[in-house]
Each structure stands twice: as C-alpha cells, then as structure tokens.
Amino acid sequence: MKSSLLQLFRIIAIIEGFTYLSFAVTVPLKKIYHFDSPNYINGMIHGVLFLIYVILCFLVAKDRKWNTRTLFLAQIASLLPFGTFVADVKIFKKESKN
Numbered sequence: 001m002k003s004s005l006l007q008l009f010r011i012i013a014i015i016e017g018f019t020y021l022s023f024a025v026t027v028p029l030k031k032i033y034h035f036d037s038p039n040y041i042n043g044m045i046h047g048v049l050f051l052i053y054v055i056l057c058f059l060v061a062k063d064r065k066w067n068t069r070t071l072f073l074a075q076i077a078s079l080l081p082f083g084t085f086v087a088d089v090k091i092f093k094k095e096s097k098n
Contacts, residue, residue: 003096005056005059005060005063006060006063006064006092006095006096007096008056009053009056009057009059009060009092010088010092010093010096012049012052012053012056013053013077013078013084013087013088013092014084014085014088015049016046016049016050016052016053016078016084017082017083017084017085019042019045019046019049020046020081020084021081021082022042022046023039023042023043023046025038026038026039026042026043027039050078053078053084054075054078057071057074057075057078058071060095061074064095070091073087073091074087074091074092077091
C-alpha cells in the first residue's frame with residue numbers, strides 16, 4: 001500500500017504542478033482577451049487537485065513517517081511555481097526507492 005499511495009501522490013503532484021503553471025496562459029486570456037472559460041475550468045481542476053495533494057501529503061507522511069520538516073517542505077512545494085516538480089525529484093523520488 002505504501003508504494004501505491006506514494007505513486008498516486010507523485011502523479012497528483014505532477015498534474016497539480018502543471019495546472020498551476022497553466023495559469024500563466026489562462027490568466028492572460030481572461031485579463032487581456034476577456035475569455036474567462038479556460039481560467040475558470042483550470043481553476044476548478046487546480047483547486048480539486050490541490051485539495052487532493054494536501055490530503056495525500058498527510059497520508060503519505062503518516063505512512064512514511066516523515067518528520068515535520070519533510071512534511072512542511074512537501075506542503076510548501078504546492079504553493080510555489082515548479083515546487084511540486086522540485087519536490088518530486090528531491091523528496092518523493094527518494095522516498096519511492098526506500
């Protein structure tokens with residue numbers, strides 16, 4: 001179960017990271033061209049994935065017995081552009097090898 005939960009978490013983290021970065025396209029569409037639909041759809045998808053990311057982060061932290069620092073860094077990663085990609089390389093990939 002531990003590896004499958006971690007794998008699911010890694011997949012969600014990457015997808016969440018892409019939806020976060022896609023705001024770089026959808027926000028200008030909304031602000032400059034007054035085309036709201038892509039931003040609305042991307043925002044809904046990103047919001048749901050963000051919530052799933054946070055919940056899975058706590059579940060993986062409990063399963064893997066992460067210390068407070070690792071959990072904090074994994075949570076902060078979801079708030080920074082490219083953060084989930086960096087966290088995948090620095091934290092999550094190493095955890096999957098254990």
